[in-house]
Amino acid sequence: xxxxxxxxxxxxxxxxxxxxxxxxxxxxxxxxxxxxxxxxxxxxxxxxxxxxxxxxxxxxxxxxxxxxxxxxxxxxxxxxxxxxxxxxxxxxxxxxxxxxxxxxxxxxxxxxxxxxxxxxxxxxxxxxxxxxxxxxxxxxxxxxxxxxxxxxxxxxxxxxxxxxxxxxxxxxxxxxxxxxxxxxxxxxxxxxxxxxxxxxxxxxxxxxxxxxxxxxxxxxxxxxxxxxxxxxxxxxxxxxxxxxxxxxxxxxxxxxxxxxxxxxxxxxxxxxxxxxxxxxxxxxxxxxxxxxxxxxxxxxxxxxxxxxxxxxxxxxxxxxxxxxxxxxxxxxxxxxxxxxxxxxxxxxxxxxxxxxxxxxxxxxxxxxxxxxxxxxxxxxxxxxxxxxxxxxxxxxxxxxxxxxxxxxxxxxxxxxxxxxxxxxxxxxxxxxxxxxxxxxxxxxxxx
RNA sequence: GGCGGCGUGGCCGAGUGGUUCAGGCAAGGGACUGCAAAUCCCUCUACCCCGGUUCGAUCCCGGGCGCCGCCUCCA
Numbered sequence: 001x002x003x004x005x006x007x008x009x010x011x012x013x014x015x016x017x018x019x020x021x022x023x024x025x026x027x028x029x030x031x032x033x034x035x036x037x038x039x040x041x042x043x044x045x046x047x048x049x050x051x052x053x054x055x056x057x058x059x060x061x062x063x064x065x066x067x068x069x070x071x072x073x074x075x076x077x078x079x080x081x082x083x084x085x086x087x088x089x090x091x092x093x094x095x096x097x098x099x100x101x102x103x104x105x106x107x108x109x110x111x112x113x114x115x116x117x118x119x120x121x122x123x124x125x126x127x128x129x130x131x132x133x134x135x136x137x138x139x140x141x142x143x144x145x146x147x148x149x150x151x152x153x154x155x156x157x158x159x160x161x162x163x164x165x166x167x168x169x170x171x172x173x174x175x176x177x178x179x180x181x182x183x184x185x186x187x188x189x190x191x192x193x194x195x196x197x198x199x200x201x202x203x204x205x206x207x208x209x210x211x212x213x214x215x216x217x218x219x220x221x222x223x224x225x226x227x228x229x230x231x232x233x234x235x236x237x238x239x240x241x242x243x244x245x246x247x248x249x250x251x252x253x254x255x256x257x258x259x260x261x262x263x264x265x266x267x268x269x270x271x272x273x274x275x276x277x278x279x280x281x282x283x284x285x286x287x288x289x290x291x292x293x294x295x296x297x298x299x300x301x302x303x304x305x306x307x308x309x310x311x312x313x314x315x316x317x318x319x320x321x322x323x324x325x326x327x328x329x330x331x332x333x334x335x336x337x338x339x340x341x342x343x344x345x346x347x348x349x350x351x352x353x354x355x356x357x358x359x360x361x362x363x364x365x366x367x368x369x370x371x372x373x374x375x376x377x378x379x380x381x382x383x384x385x386x387x388x389x390x391x392x393x394x395x396x397x398x399x400x401x402x403x404x405x406x407x408x409x410x411x412x413x414x415x416x417x418x419x420x421x422x423x424x425x426x427x428x429x430x431x432x433x434x435x436x437x438x439x440x441x442x443x444x445x446x447x
Numbered sequence: 448g449g450c451g452g453c454g455u456g457g458c459c460g461a462g463u464g465g466u467u468c469a470g471g472c473a474a475g476g477g478a479c480u481g482c483a484a485a486u487c488c489c490u491c492u493a494c495c496c497c498g499g500u501u502c503g504a505u506c507c508c509g510g511g512c513g514c515c516g517c518c519u520c521c522a
Contacts, residue, residue: 030522043522073520156450156517206520228522235521257522261515296460296471302453302515309459312472319471322485354461358470368486417481424483435484442485 002054002348004224005300007232007254008153012350016252018221023059025051026214026251028227028235029111031068031206032092033077036099036278038290038305039260043228045294046257046351048105048388050226053347056385064217065108066210067093070115070203075192085193095279102282104291104388110217114209118195121204121212124246125184125197133245136199137175140187143207145180148244154237154254182238184208207238214239215248225251229300232256258301276305289314291389295353317389323364324380324391325444331393333373335381339363343382353387395444401432405441412436 003014017023027047030040051063069089078085100107125141128134133147145151152159159180183205188194194201214222227236236254243250262276281290290305293313297303339359346355360379367375383389397405404423411419424434427443435442 028522031520037522039522041522046522071520158450159518160449230517230521233517234519259516259522292471293459298461301460304459306459309472312459315473316471319485326485352461354470358461361470365487412481415481421482433484436480437485 002057002059003350004253004255005350007236007256013253015223017059017223018252021058021060023054023061023224024218024222025054025061025063025224025226026210026218026222027063027065027108027225028210028231029065029067029108030093030096031071031073032089032096033071033074034092035095037260038276038278038281039228040096041099041103041278041281041290042260042294042303042305043257044100044103044105045291046299047226048103049295049299049353050255050351051108052106052388053351053386057344057347061109062218063108064110064112064214066213067096067111067113068206068209069093069113070118070193071206079191099278099282103278103287104390106388112213112217114204114213117209117212117216118204120216121208122185122195122197124208124212124242125204128184128242128245131245133242134184135177137177139175140183140202140205141185141199142176142181143184143238143242143245144177145182145238145241146178148241150244151180151241152237154240155233180234182207182234184242207235208242210235211239211242211246211248211250214251215243221249222251224253224255226255226257229256229258257299258297258303260305261302262304262306281305281310285310286314286317288317288320288389291387292317292320292357295357295387295389298354299351320364320383320389321392321444323367323376324393325395327367327373327376327380328393330367330373330376331380333377335378336363336372336374337378339375339378340382343378343386347386356382356387392444395442397443401427401430401443405434405443408434409440412441 001014003012005012015023025047030036047063047065051061055061067089070085074085074088078088081088097107125134128143129136129141132144134141134143136142184207185197185199185202186205187200187202192203194203214225225236225239232254240250284307289310290313293305293309294303296313342359342363343356346352346359349355360382363375363379366372367379380391383391404427408420408423408427411417411423427434428446431446432443433446435444
């Protein structure tokens with residue numbers, strides 16, 4: 001059984017599934033206002049690998065991830081461009097899914113949009129106000145954080161320290177009573193998109209949508225809530241607090257993925273302006289190189305992404321493809337249970353993908369030496385189904401090239417080395433890697 | 448200011464109180480090859496600094512230095 005670090009308890013614990021054999025997973029998805037950067041790619045890869053591995057290991061997975069399509073930044077972007085928020089959101093979302101497809105990230109089973117849940121959010125907020133957990137302020141409705149007994153569970157430390165350092169204004173026009181309070185509903189300023197509510201036209205605050213959508217689609221007491229580590233506090237805490245205040249059982253476990261940092265070790269984020277664009281990365285590198293790079297770091301740690309590390313991973317992927325080609329015939333073999341077990345053991349231990357990958361590289365070497373098809377089959381299956389990293393199969397070689405290869409074999413058979421070398425040079429010039437094997441000249445595309 | 452994380456060999460990146468090693472990439476040597484390529488074998492460079500605990504610490508404790516993060520929109 002998969003064991004994961006739970007942010008709430010601070011311990012690595014076995015999943016405690018609501019229903020046996022079924023994993024309900026909710027992950028906070030993107031706010032669609034600009035092109036995704038490589039950090040978004042990392043978090044998407046982490047949860048994709050988790051969902052794939054959980055499925056591969058026999059769980060029935062229900063994976064929901066939201067799209068935030070109304071938000072201050074979308075509004076700001078639309079104003080800049082002189083267009084509307086829906087245009088910004090739909091365009092950015094298209095770029096997002098295109099990048100996900102290229103990364104080989106499987107779509108979550110459901111991808112709810114905030115704008116489709118506004119009514120439900122208003123209902124939730126109204127209930128919170130009625131119950132005394134929320135209050136109208138000057139520019140919206142605020143959640144009274146202090147009314148939730150264990151508020152701060154997902155915070156990095158005691159709340160007293162947070163309060164001391166909080167830079168959020170209290171009082172003034174917002175009417176916020178405590179720096180920890182947060183907006184559930186923001187009243188619309190002129191020209192802003194809005195929905196009707198008992199408190200006036202406005203839009204929901206960011207922290208409410210995930211509560212409503214996760215509970216609607218996964219039901220109460222769902223198994224695992226994930227997201228980037230920067231969301232743990234306050235975003236996830238604020239979700240949790242709302243659910244608690246509304247008397248709804250929320251996520252049983254919390255998991256958070258680490259950040260991508262630039263070469264100098266600094267966090268990559270939109271607000272720091274030091275981001276690498278994800279589409280740009282995918283143009284420049286084999287998307288599988290990024291997946292491998294992500295797999296070679298532990299998901300909770302920061303990870304360095306740079307051209308150097310991507311290129312190194314790309315070369316390693318080339319080696320994987322070589323293995324996939326050389327053992328294409330082994331795909332039908334019965335996968336070796338030993339390899340499978342060692343791989344699963346690493347994965348089950350808090351998604352130790354670096355360890356799991358090391359197991360696979362070791363197994364590849366031993367398959368090379370022994371020629372054991374079962375070991376090879378287990379390796380290929382683990383890469384592809386367990387980790388979502390497909391390996392190349394037999395190369396597709398056009399007739400003209402294979403004719404040259406055949407001619408070269410004939411030349412080599414009569415030891416006509418100059419002719420053989422000339423043909424090899426031609427093939428290389430055409431972009432082929434030429435390898436001599438027991439079965440004759442083998443070709444594959446140069447990467 | 449409060450809280451937390453990290454500091455590993457040329458690079459990325461795991462892990463552990465000691466005797467066998469993460470793994471990947473790169474580099475050097477060798478085998479194989481007509482020559483290559485691919486593959487395999489071997490090798491090299493480690494655990495920020497200073498104390499302490501210990502028979503023994505990279506791993507535990509304390510201090511220091513450095514980098515980073517969260518507390519504020521953020522994957």
